[in-house]
Amino acid sequence: MLPLHPISDFIDTNYEIDNSNPTYLYEGYSANGELLQLPRTLEAELIAGGLMQQLANNEMYSREGKMYGILLVELSNGEKRILKAFSGLLNGSSIIEGWVPPIPGREKVVLEENRTLAELENIKQEIIRLKQLAERKQYQAVTLKFEQRLQEMSKSHQLSKQQRDEKRQLFYNNLKGEKLNIELEKLKEESRQQGIERKLLKRQRDEALQPLQQVINHADKQIRKLKQQRKQISRELQSQMHAAYSLMNFLGNSSSLQQLMPKGLPTGTGDCCTPKLLHYAANHNLKPLAIAEFWWGESTQGKIPGEFYSARHKHRRIRPVYYLELILPTKTRRSPRVIS
Numbered sequence: 001m002l003p004l005h006p007i008s009d010f011i012d013t014n015y016e017i018d019n020s021n022p023t024y025l026y027e028g029y030s031a032n033g034e035l036l037q038l039p040r041t042l043e044a045e046l047i048a049g050g051l052m053q054q055l056a057n058n059e060m061y062s063r064e065g066k067m068y069g070i071l072l073v074e075l076s077n078g079e080k081r082i083l084k085a086f087s088g089l090l091n092g093s094s095i096i097e098g099w100v101p102p103i104p105g106r107e108k109v110v111l112e113e114n115r116t117l118a119e120l121e122n123i124k125q126e127i128i129r130l131k132q133l134a135e136r137k138q139y140q141a142v143t144l145k146f147e148q149r150l151q152e153m154s155k156s157h158q159l160s161k162q163q164r165d166e167k168r169q170l171f172y173n174n175l176k177g178e179k180l181n182i183e184l185e186k187l188k189e190e191s192r193q194q195g196i197e198r199k200l201l202k203r204q205r206d207e208a209l210q211p212l213q214q215v216i217n218h219a220d221k222q223i224r225k226l227k228q229q230r231k232q233i234s235r236e237l238q239s240q241m242h243a244a245y246s247l248m249n250f251l252g253n254s255s256s257l258q259q260l261m262p263k264g265l266p267t268g269t270g271d272c273c274t275p276k277l278l279h280y281a282a283n284h285n286l287k288p289l290a291i292a293e294f295w296w297g298e299s300t301q302g303k304i305p306g307e308f309y310s311a312r313h314k315h316r317r318i319r320p321v322y323y324l325e326l327i328l329p330t331k332t333r334r335s336p337r338v339i340s
Contacts, residue, residue: 010050065297069273
């Protein structure tokens with residue numbers, strides 16, 4: 001069964017809606033430089049609002065935050081229907097009745113993905129272990145211990161200095177000649193001895209911290225290597241997944257994500273709402289009319305539940321281009337005020 005829904009499932013169809021001024025345009029350029037646009041209209045936003053009400057009535061949609069989207073399409077007979085999609089997985093599943101299925105290709109790399117995820121988990125646990133080394137706590141404890149001793153010594157030396165200053169003034173007032181010089185030299189020697197005492201304590205601290213610092217430095221070096229390794233592994237898996245995803249446009253041409261944007265794509269591009277919706281429409285001869293994406297569920301990364309989000313980020317602005325070719329008649333490609 002096709003995941004096509006009547007508009008009446010989301011809004012009251014007895015009222016006319018003015019779609020003459022889109023609230024936002026998904027824009028991009030085709031290979032020949034033609035500006036391509038797919039609008040987010042008032043009708044699309046109202047339909048998305050109806051979907052939000054449905055999501056609000058089922059707690060399963062509030063367990064995790066993610067993007068949702070609707071696509072208003074036209075059938076070959078001129079009737080209008082709605083497609084709906086969610087980004088990534090929904091409660092661990094990629095296929096749920098009534099929702100657009102994922103873009104084909106992920107199953108080709110599922111084994112490599114599982115192996116890579118296990119490897120990334122091992123790297124994560126090793127980084128955690130290195131960050132929680134006992135030597136780190138020992139280093140902090142030893143540092144605190146010597147800081148306390150140094151503070152106590154500083155207070156004691158400060159008091160001794162005040163006493164020496166008082167004695168020095170007393171000696172100047174009551175002694176002369178050789179006796180004065182002898183007493184002043186005693187005060188200087190006491191000051192030198194306290195300076196040596198402080199240096200010795202700092203040396204003891206450094207000697208106690210040095211072996212711990214060596215272990216910590218080695219661990220930090222390993223953490224940097226592991227993070228770089230993790231980044232490289234993630235990039236390799238991402239590249240494999242983008243090469244596996246096969247996308248169909250409205251000219252009947254199929255290309256992988258890697259072929260479409262060889263300079264690199266954000267992780268999860270093939271699992272986003274817009275590609276899923278437009279890919280499905282292209283494969284079933286459905287003409288896209290309007291689209292709307294919004295966030296629902298737990299708020300993360302600054303996303304607000306129920307808020308519409310545009311394609312302002314670079315990758316989100318490029319992403320729909322492949323699908324937009326020949327979707328809209330030239331006369332509808334105008335540039336209204338963008339509200340987002």
